[in-house]
Amino acid sequence: MSRHFVVEKSFQAEDPEHEFTAHRGDVFDEASHSDEETSPDWIYVRRPEETDAKFLPLSCLKELEDGVKDKYKRSRPEGSLQHSDGNGESLTSTSPIRPKGDPSPILPREEPTERGPEASLGQLFRSIMKQHEEYFTTVSQKREQSFKKLSGAVEEAQLELAKCKERNALIREQISDLDELISSERAKWQRLAGISPSAAQKTK
Secondary structure: OOOEEEEOOOEOOOOOOOEOOEOOOOEEEEOOOOOOOOOOOEEEEEOOOOOOEEEEEHHHEEEEOOOOHHHOOOOOOOOOOOOEOOOOOEOEOOOOOOOOOOOHHHOOOOOOOOOHHHHHHHHHHHHHHHHOHHHHHHHHHHHHHHHHHHHHHHHHHHHHHHHHHHHHHHHHHHHHHHHHHHHHHHHHHHHHOOOOHHHHHHHO
């Protein structure tokens, strides 16, 4: 005699071809299955008055005693997939536990990782950075020291250039003063020698 079950915890099928999506309160009847290697954590069931049978995890089911099945509401059509049941309970999945055997829902399967390559590259980069952290720190410190030395050299060159400009201006001023002094002394000696400025101008 087949057993009857009521869904206590809603379940979202990950492989609709071989699994039911069940909501809390749905009723299922045990169905016969030829695969003897089916996992004890899963059971092959069908909806009442339907012939199509699929798997459900026993963890979301509760076995009913004889005569109690009619007290529960009939199972809802599988086509109306919902993210939560009427009581606000979220649909759950027991993907880590699968029936054994073939087809695919009976065998354990790995979920595809869309960001696998990116995650691997990130882990590799972090591992390299951790292994060479001391080296990178030393290089960074040396670069900072070099930058400070370069900045100091530039500032020193700018100061030296400013000093050169000041010395150049001072030399030009001294040369101008010397020219005026020479001109003054020349005129003085010309006067003492009795040479007029016009005559001295002609002798040049």
